[in-house]
Each structure stands twice: as structure tokens, then as C-alpha cells.
Amino acid sequence: VQLQASGGGSVQPGGSLKLSCVVSGFDLDYYTMGWFRQAPGKEREGVSCISSSDGGTYYAGSVMGRFVISKDNFKNTVYLQMNSLKPEDTAVYYCATVPPSECTYYDGLYLYTGSSNEYWGQGTQVTVSS
Numbered sequence: 162v163q164l165q166a167s168g169g170g171s172v173q174p175g176g177s178l179k180l181s182c183v184v185s186g187f188d189l190d191y192y193t194m195g196w197f198r199q200a201p202g203k204e205r206e207g208v209s210c211i212s213s214s215d216g217g218t219y220y221a222g223s224v225m226g227r228f229v230i231s232k233d234n235f236k237n238t239v240y241l242q243m244n245s246l247k248p249e250d251t252a253v254y255y256c257a258t259v260p261p262s263e264c265t266y267y268d269g270l271y272l273y274t275g276s277s278n279e280y281w282g283q284g285t286q287v288t289v290s291s
Contacts, residue, residue, distance in 0.1 A: 193214075200249075200252040208220070254284060
């Protein structure tokens with residue numbers, strides 16, 4: 162099993178980046194996937210997830226309306242389109258498989274931080290700075 166994340170880089174505030182996560186060794190059709198991030202000195206944060214069962218998408222409040230998660234099962238790839246980037250989005254971003262039960266909102270919030278993820282990709286650095 163491999164998850165290969167790419168697409169990070171440096172961008173000015175207000176800019177956009179699109180992260181990609183190419184998976185191999187399992188069928189993306191049957192796995193719920195997510196993106197997570199960790200900034201220096203901060204705890205890991207769940208950014209977004211996409212359900213394998215119905216394609217439902219969930220977002221952390223801090224990225225709602227700015228980030229979009231999607232996937233292409235034929236290309237075995239999960240994407241994270243990040244728009245209107247802010248300095249506080251600076252972090253290492255990781256893709257991972259997510260237990261389906263964790264890809265949901267609790268009281269309207271996406272709170273899952275990845276503690277039960279089975280597979281992780283290597284991180285890709287996103288830096289937002291002027």
C-alpha cells in the first residue's frame with residue numbers, strides 16, 4: 162500500500178494550490194479518504210474527508226468554503242483544491258485512509274484528527290506567506 166502526496170509549495174496569501182494523493186495497493190472505490198495537516202508546534206488537524214459510500218464531503222470549519230476535496234477512482238487519486246489560502250494554512254499536509262465512521266460531522270463540526278487511520282502518505286509542505 163502506498164499513498165503519494167504532491168502539489169505543495171509556497172504561495173502568497175489569497176493564492177491557490179491543488180494537492181494530489183495517488184494511491185496504490187488498494188481500490189480507492191472502497192476507501193474513505195481524508196486530508197490532514199500539522200503546523201509546527203501544533204497538533205494534527207483533520208482538514209477534510211470524502212466518503213467511499215456516498216461521496217459525501219466534510220470539512221474543518223477553518224477551511225469550509227475555501228477547500229474542496231474530490232477523487233478520481235479511475236486515476237486512483239484524491240485531490241484537495243485549496244483556494245483563498247491564508248498564512249494559517251501553512252502546514253505539512255498528509256493524505257490518509259479514514260475509518261468511515263469518522264468521516265462525519267459531530268454537532269456540525271469535523272473533529273477527527275486521524276488517530277485511527279490505517280494508511281498514511283508522506284507529507285507535502287504548504288507555505289503561505291507574503
